[in-house]
Amino acid sequence: MKLRIATRGSQLALWQAEHVKSRLLEVDPSLEIELKIIKTQGDKILDVSLAKIGGKGLFVKEIEQAMMDDEADLAVHSMKDVPAELPEGLILQAILEREDPRDAFVSNKYKSLDELPEGAVVGTSSLRRASQLYRQYPVKTELLRGNVNTRLAKLDDDKYDAIILAAAGLIRLEFGDRIADSLDPDKFIPSPGQGAVGIECREDDAELCALLNKLNHTETSIRVKVEREFNLAIGGSCQVPAGCYATIDGDSFELRAFVASPDGKEYYREDMSGDLKDLPGKGTEIANKLIARGAAEIIKDLLGKDV
Numbered sequence: 130m131k132l133r134i135a136t137r138g139s140q141l142a143l144w145q146a147e148h149v150k151s152r153l154l155e156v157d158p159s160l161e162i163e164l165k166i167i168k169t170q171g172d173k174i175l176d177v178s179l180a181k182i183g184g185k186g187l188f189v190k191e192i193e194q195a196m197m198d199d200e201a202d203l204a205v206h207s208m209k210d211v212p213a214e215l216p217e218g219l220i221l222q223a224i225l226e227r228e229d230p231r232d233a234f235v236s237n238k239y240k241s242l243d244e245l246p247e248g249a250v251v252g253t254s255s256l257r258r259a260s261q262l263y264r265q266y267p268v269k270t271e272l273l274r275g276n277v278n279t280r281l282a283k284l285d286d287d288k289y290d291a292i293i294l295a296a297a298g299l300i301r302l303e304f305g306d307r308i309a310d311s312l313d314p315d316k317f318i319p320s321p322g323q324g325a326v327g328i329e330c331r332e333d334d335a336e337l338c339a340l341l342n343k344l345n346h347t348e349t350s351i352r353v354k355v356e357r358e359f360n361l362a363i364g365g366s367c368q369v370p371a372g373c374y375a376t377i378d379g380d381s382f383e384l385r386a387f388v389a390s391p392d393g394k395e396y397y398r399e400d401m402s403g404d405l406k407d408l409p410g411k412g413t414e415i416a417n418k419l420i421a422r423g424a425a426e427i428i429k430d431l432l433g434k435d436v
């Protein structure tokens with residue numbers, strides 16, 4: 130079988146696509162696999178925050194279109210960039226085992242967020258990261274966009290006292306030694322799907338679907354699915370400061386989620402736990418609790434619509 134993998138051209142995206150390619154070749158060495166690099170809107174617009182560009186799927190739309198146009202057969206994504214709703218005809222057929230899902234504190238001057246002096250400048254363009262920072266620390270944030278390598282270079286250029294990045298991206302690109310501190314997911318809730326790589330394909334491509342199934346990691350896929358339920362329920366996009374994180378331990382689960390105002394002054398948080406068998410649906414439930422408590426107002430202000 131010949132397969133065309135659609136991927137973004139960033140070093141992290143290429144690492145992930147190459148990783149999937151080699152996993153597929155382990156399953157079937159006779160496969161002929163080609164990578165097709167596609168530039169997305171999120172790659173093109175680098176001078177403003179994703180929240181300002183607005184919309185959903187800034188890193189995936191063009192890639193999904195390539196599959197719908199039969200110019201590619203599968204796409205490899207960072208799950209946190211994939212909107213909760215997929216276009217008709219496409220499915221997420223496999224989610225690989227999760228890498229470290231935490232946010233990472235990276236700095237050349239300080240060892241942890243607690244060490245940052247008042248007014249320190251933290252580079253991040255994520256509303257989720259900024260709102261959690263403002264709520265807990267007396268810091269400022271400044272725009273930081275670009276791929277992982279660019280972001281590290283900007284830190285080294287002394288433009289920020291520290292930056293926050295996903296640990297997974299750093300680890301995959303062998304920058305794990307740049308992580309000064311990994312932020313506790315209980316205090317700094319990750320983005321739905323953070324640290325997980327997903328594979329999307331056309332729903333009617335039965336042969337490929339069967340092949341991709343073999344790469345699916347069941348536990349990761351259950352966790353990411355419930356986190357994505359949350360994202361869907363809050364109208365998930367980069368415009369709402371929110372996070373959701375699920376863990377599984379034996380037969381039980383824990384789920385934590387928040388929605389905040391961009392300045393972190395309003396902060397709604399819910400934790401749930403229970404039997405693993407009851408986990409499906411809990412992402413929607415936790416979102417609805419937050420919405421009922423007041424998150425609805427925040428979301429309406431930011432998205433201009435009710436959820």
Ligand SMILES: NCc1[nH]cc(CCC(=O)O)c1CC(=O)O
Pocket residue numbers: 207208209210293294295296297298322323324325326
């Ligand atoms: N929004 C960009 C993006 N999408 C996925 C990752 C990291 C890797 C992952 O979460 O799997 C990153 C960079 C970052 O947030 O630092």
